[in-house]
Amino acid sequence: xxxxxxxxxxxxxxxxxxxxxxxxxxxxxxxxxxxxxxxxxxxxxxxxxxxxxxxxxxxxxxxxxxxxxxxxxxxxxxxxxxxxxxxxxxxxxxxxxxxxxxxxxxxxxxxxxxxxxxxxxxxxxxxxxxxxxxxxxxxxxxxxxxxxxxxxxxxxxxxxxxxxxxxxxxxxxxxxxxxxxxxxxxxxxxxxxxxxxxxxxxxxxxxxxxxxxxxxxxxxxxxxxxxxxxxxxxxxxxxxxxxxxxxxxxxxxxxxxxxxxxxxxxxxxxxxxxxxxxxxxxxxxxxxxxxxxxxxxxxxxxxxxxxxxxxxxxxxxxxxxxxxxxxxxxxxxxxxxxxxxxxxxxxxxxxxxxxxxxxxxxx
Numbered sequence: 001x002x003x004x005x006x007x008x009x010x011x012x013x014x015x016x017x018x019x020x021x022x023x024x025x026x027x028x029x030x031x032x033x034x035x036x037x038x039x040x041x042x043x044x045x046x047x048x049x050x051x052x053x054x055x056x057x058x059x060x061x062x063x064x065x066x067x068x069x070x071x072x073x074x075x076x077x078x079x080x081x082x083x084x085x086x087x088x089x090x091x092x093x094x095x096x097x098x099x100x101x102x103x104x105x106x107x108x109x110x111x112x113x114x115x116x117x118x119x120x121x122x123x124x125x126x127x128x129x130x131x132x133x134x135x136x137x138x139x140x141x142x143x144x145x146x147x148x149x150x151x152x153x154x155x156x157x158x159x160x161x162x163x164x165x166x167x168x169x170x171x172x173x174x175x176x177x178x179x180x181x182x183x184x185x186x187x188x189x190x191x192x193x194x195x196x197x198x199x200x201x202x203x204x205x206x207x208x209x210x211x212x213x214x215x216x217x218x219x220x221x222x223x224x225x226x227x228x229x230x231x232x233x234x235x236x237x238x239x240x241x242x243x244x245x246x247x248x249x250x251x252x253x254x255x256x257x258x259x260x261x262x263x264x265x266x267x268x269x270x271x272x273x274x275x276x277x278x279x280x281x282x283x284x285x286x287x288x289x290x291x292x293x294x295x296x297x298x299x300x301x302x303x304x305x306x307x308x309x310x311x312x313x314x315x316x317x318x319x320x321x322x323x324x325x326x327x328x329x330x331x332x333x334x335x336x337x338x339x340x341x342x343x344x345x346x347x348x349x350x351x352x353x354x355x356x357x358x359x360x361x362x363x
Contacts, residue, residue, distance in 0.1 A: 002336060003281035007326065010279060011293070014322030021314055032310045039303025040296035046303075048182025051191055052257055054295025056081070058194040059249030060273025061280060061287040062201055063114075063242045067132075068282045069205060070238040071218025076121060076136025077246040078270025079143035080114040084247020085254035086147050087113030089164055089261050092171030093155060099170040106171065106251060107193070114247020115240045117143060122239030126232035132239070140266060148263045155261075163262040173256035190252035194288070197245060202284040204241075214238050246270065275319065278326035294319065 019029035040050040060077045067074035088110040095102055121135035155164035173188040181187075205211040216224040217234040225231045249269060254261045276294055280286030301315030 003283070003286070005336065007279050007281055007286065007290070010322050010325035013325045014318045017321035018314055018318035021317055022310060025311070025314075027308060027310045032304055032308055032314070035307040035310075036300040036304040036315065037296070039300030041300075042303075043183060044181075045183030045185045046299065048178070048185025048187035050295045050299040051182075051292065052185060052187045052295075053299050054292040055188075055190045055194050055256065056249040056253040056267075056269045057272055057276050057291035057294055058288055059197060059245050059252060060269050061276030061291050062197055062273075062284060063245040063249070064273045065277035065280060065282040065284070065287050066201060066205070066245065067238060067242040068277055069218060070214040070234070071221065072125070072235065072238055072242070073133050074118070074121075074136055074239065074242045074246075075133050075274070076118060076139045076243075076270075077249070077273045078266050078268075079136070079140035080117040080243045080246035081250040081253065081267050081270045082140075082147055083117045083143045083250070084110040084112075084114035084243075085250025085261055085267075086150065087247070088251045088255055089155065089167065092167045092255060093165055102171055103173070103189075106255060107248070110247040110251035111244040112247070114243040114245070114250065116243070118239040118243025118246070119236065122236040125239070126235040140270070144266050147261070151261060151263045157260070162264060164260045167255055167259045171255065172259055173252065174259075186257060188252075188256040190256035193248060194252065197248060198284045198288050201241075201245070205284070210237070246273070249273070272319075275323040275326065279322060 015033070019033070022029040022032045039046060041047055060081060063077045063080070064074055088106040091106045091109045092102070095105060097105075117139055118136075121130075121132045121139060124130035124135050125132045151164050152161050157163055157165045173190045173193075175187075175189050178187045178189070178191070179185060205215065213224070213229045214234050214237065216227065216229055217231050217238075221231055224234070250267070253267060253269060272294060276287055276290045279293070280288070280290035297315050297319055301312040304310050304315065305312045
């Protein structure tokens with residue numbers, strides 16, 4: 001309940017901050033928010049696009065949240081997402097088989113690609129205590145330059161050197177049923193995979209021995225080791241799962257929302273996943289809701305700009321303010337705790353003064 005209050009406060013402060021910025025630039029905040037939310041929810045097509053925009057964020061948010069829950073700070077979701085999407089694209093362009101089997105192979109390839117990219121930071125953390133923030137950031141840029149070289153060398157499109165060939169329809173997550181259901185939006189089967197991932201991760205964290213051990217290592221590494229848990233193995237396992245989730249985000253982005261992979265672009269969804277995880281309080285269900293909310297903001301900002309000429313950067317600023325307050329959740333938690341403690345103390349003091357008179361007071 002407290003995490004929910006903190007998340008709602010972060011959203012509220014973000015919206016207030018956005019309103020102040022709109023007013024300061026000479027625009028009507030109420031009109032701005034009207035078109036912002038209409039841009040993502042006005043009709044079934046826009047709502048479908050909002051869901052599609054939020055889908056990769058579900059995976060990267062889960063990736064970061066899972067690492068957080070196990071005591072790790074995975075900043076490498078962008079690189080893991082990029083490499084996982086690249087591996088899935090390689091399979092999609094070079095394997096010719098029935099669509100269900102091809103999509104399954106692409107899902108596995110994306111998970112393995114992301115997991116491999118997260119394995120190195122996990123190993124460095126477990127064996128040499130290299131901080132995962134440093135190593136995952138470095139892996140992001142290694143992924144960036146690897147893709148920058150590999151796509152033109154092996155997957156280059158016929159007329160454009162900066163992107164890969166388009167995936168055939170059977171190698172994408174596109175779904176005519178979902179697209180028609182949501183008015184021709186680009187919503188795809190990635191949403192199904194995202195929901196399944198949320199359920200699986202929630203089950204692992206809350207209902208399995210593996211989840212208990214990983215959380216124990218996150219809470220106190222030395223105590224977990226004293227209790228007989230293999231800490232180094234748990235760290236590597238956590239990073240592998242986190243990387244696999246980010247890799248699925250690459251599949252959703254490059255074979256779902258798009259149909260090819262471009263060079264010179266490090267997916268922003270990887271870094272946005274940190275904000276999604278913070279706002280979702282590192283809970284799988286919270287991450288799902290948070291990702292869809294961010295998808296709404298990203299989908300609606302263009303419509304807001306078209307209808308009111310409010311700069312789309314205002315929406316980015318709203319997101320930044322929300323991230324700031326979500327990141328300071330510890331301070332907000334302390335503030336809430338202090339307020340609750342004072343109220344309880346006041347209630348006890350009031351009860352004490354209104355209670356029965358003691359024997360000494362009678363005397």
